[in-house]
Structure formats: structure tokens, C-alpha cells
Amino acid sequence: MSETDTVVEARRQMEICNACRYCEGYCAVFPAMAMRREFTGADLTHLANLCHGCKGCYHACQYAPPHAFGINIPQTFATLRAESYAEFAWPAGMGGLFERNGTLVTAVAVLAPVLALLLTMALADPATLYTAQSGVGAFFRVVPYWLIITLAGGSFGFALLAMGQGARRYWRGTAQKPITSPAPVAEAAFDILTLRNLGGGGHGCNDVDDSFSATKRWLHQAMFGGFMLCFAATTTGAIFHHFLGWKSPHAFLSLPVQLGFWGGIGMLIGTTGLLWLKTVTDPVPVAKKLLGGEYAMLGLLWLIAASGLLLLGLRHTGAMGVLLALHLGLVIGFFLVMPYSKMVHGIYRGLALLRHAQEKRAA
Ligand code: SF4
């Protein structure tokens, strides 16, 4: 990790925290910090990605601003995390997309559905866009199946490749330790799925101010769970199509539609709540430079969920064609921008939790 101003500032703050150690029980960061006497750029990148931004240490800290020490771990680590996303991005030159990330994600959220709509109008009989379609293959009379597979599959494949390469570069840049046992993997998976580090050591996070709550944790779970259900819906639909010969549209009570419906509801609740939390939270422990990208990504996820649910509700009407093209455009745009957005935090944080689980066993 490059020796940036943020790395220097994070080192200064960690050296004070390492002498104080008041926040030891709050999250995994402080036990990981206590294992070190010196902080290299790689160590600080690891600690920053281990931080879940719960703000507990900021509200507990006697050295937080306006104290001269100016300890503000959540803000400093959020900035360092964003720098690490850019540093480890793949291909390497694409790291610059993390600058002005809000503009990038917003532009994709606007342009991708418009392009999808224009492409659909160019390839299909325009009348099918406005005429109610029914029966087997109704969706594919509007957008050809081969086009959906090519664009959605291609963009998703690219996202997986870029994020996989980013993860490899991150691991080599911060850990370099081979995984020799399943136990740390299981512990990291448990911590990821339960968001244990957003628990503030048991009493919850400081979501808004110095009072404790589990709101952010539950909203994040709703969004993450909803996202995974939508992914399961798409996978189930593909299995139905290719292996069972059951073509969409499926009945409302069928497995893919139920997974997608409840997944969309979870994403809507989670993104709406997280957007609201951002507007009411204390702004001091927040990295303001990153807010644009975070708002834009939550907005894009909200639009994907809302357009998916609207498509489900209106799929037997003449609005289906336009809604399908817009929804597909949003999904494809999301896949393309995913490796260069806040979405990579899940991968790097997961790897940081894995490294922490390894370190605890080696200590
Ligand atoms: S954040 Fe403040 S209170 Fe917590 S360990 Fe660091 S210096 Fe001590």
C-alpha cells in the first residue's frame, strides 16, 4: 500500500490507540491492533478493512475532536479503505474510477437503462414494447434471450473477474499467508453473515449519535439478504429454463418469483433505511468525500429493486416491455460498475476478517 497522507494519519492514530486500548472490546480492529507494535501500510490497510464503520470508538473516545489529538478512526479508516479499493483495483488503471465515484455510478444508473431501451427498440418490433405480452416466452419477445444472456452474463462475468483479481491483489498486498485450515474460513464466514462487528461488543452501534442501536446492522442484513435472494431467484430461473424446460414468466407462487419478490422487498427496505440513516447521522465521523459514491450505489440498488418489483406487478400489461428494458439496463450497469464502487467492501472486509481469524490462531 502506498505511503499516502491517509496512511501516515492512520498510523499516528493507531499508535495513540495502541497506548490507550480503551476500545478493545468494541470490534476486531482493536485486538488486531494490539497484536502489533508497528504499523506498516499493509497492516493499516488490513485494519481499515476490518473496521465496519460502527462509530463506537469515535463516540467513546476522550481524544476525539475537538481534542488536540483529533482521533477519528471511522473517518480515517473509511478514507483509507477507499484508497485501498483504488490501489488494488483490476485492471490497475481503473482505480481512478474511485475518484468522483458518485458521478460515475449516477452516470451509469442513468445511461445504462436508456441504452438498453434504445437497443431494445432497435432490435425488436417497437410495437412489442407497448403491447401486453402473455404466455411462455413473453419476456423474450421484447428482449431476445440471446441478448439478455450475452449482456447480463458478459457484464456479470467481467465483474466476477475484476473483483476476483482485486481480491487476489489485496490478499497479496496485505497478508500473503496461505490458508491451511478450514477453521479461520468458517469463523470469517460467520462474522460476515452475522455482521458481528457491527454489534459494538454487544450493545449495538452508534448509528446516529452517541446512543446505541442495531438499526444499521438490521438494515444492512435486509439489503444483503434481499440481494442474495434476488441472486438465488435468477439462478433458480436459469435452472428452470435450461434443465427443466420451464420457461418464464413463472407463476407468482413459483420458487424464482417468490425469491425475487421477497429479495426485492428486502433490498427496498434495506436501501431506503440506509439512505435515511446517512442523512441523519452525525457527520463528523464520516468521510464526506465518499458520501456521493455511497448515496449513488444505494440509489442504484433501490432502483433495481423497485423496477424489478414494478415489472413483476405489471408484467401482464403493456408497460412490461419498457420496464423490462429499464430493469435489465440497471442490472447490467450495476454489474459493470460493481468492481469500481463501494460494493467491493464486502470482499475486502471478508478477506480482512479471514486474516484476523488466522492471526488469532497464530498468536
Ligand atoms: S479510539 Fe480513543 S478511546 Fe478508543 S482506543 Fe483509540 S484513543 Fe483510546
Ligand code: SF4
Ligand atoms: S468504527 Fe467501529 S468497527 Fe471501526 S474501529 Fe471503531 S469500533 Fe471498530
